[in-house]
Amino acid sequence: MSINHDIRNLLDIQDSNIHFATNCVNQKLYKGRMSKFISAKLTYTPRNCKVCGMANKDFSIIKNGTQESRISLPMVGVHRTFLLLKKQRFFCKSCSSTFVAESKVVDRLCCISNQSKSLGF
Numbered sequence: 001m002s003i004n005h006d007i008r009n010l011l012d013i014q015d016s017n018i019h020f021a022t023n024c025v026n027q028k029l030y031k032g033r034m035s036k037f038i039s040a041k042l043t044y045t046p047r048n049c050k051v052c053g054m055a056n057k058d059f060s061i062i063k064n065g066t067q068e069s070r071i072s073l074p075m076v077g078v079h080r081t082f083l084l085l086k087k088q089r090f091f092c093k094s095c096s097s098t099f100v101a102e103s104k105v106v107d108r109l110c111c112i113s114n115q116s117k118s119l120g121f
Contacts, residue, residue: 007038011073011083012115015103017044018085027079035080038073041066042101043088050102052095064091067100072112074119083113 007013007020024039043063048055066086073081088101106113 007040010076011038011081013105015042015105017101018042018103018105030080030082033080035082036076037082037084039084039086041086041088042103044101046090046101049090049092049095049097050099051092051097054092054094060093061090062093064089064098069106069111071106072116074113074116 003022003024004020007024008018018040019042020038020040026037026039027034028037029035030037046056046061049061054060067089068084068086071083071085073083075081083105085103085106087103089098090101091098102108104114
């Protein structure tokens with residue numbers, strides 16, 4: 001079993017586009033309380049542009065850096081838990097716009113996981 005599988009199981013994340021590296025869990029003080037921070041990267045190859053809808057043919061959509069988000073997750077153990085998610089940014093050559101990779105773990109432009117919302121945190 002890989003570390004990706006174990007952490008996905010622990011956090012109940014089903015998105016296979018989220019990848020965890022070894023030593024990705026750290027504990028540190030955040031706003032005066034001990035918290036767990038889990039680093040991950042969200043990346044995939046998009047089928048079409050989120051802005052203009054143009055299909056990704058002949059590399060018309062390219063990867064364009066990352067954008068990191070701190071996402072609140074339900075507590076793991078006795079500590080607050082955050083996912084430091086580096087979301088892949090994309091550039092569409094057709095409409096010259098950029099967009100960010102999306103996941104069902106968190107809504108677009110939101111920093112609270114959908115799992116935390118459903119549990120009422």
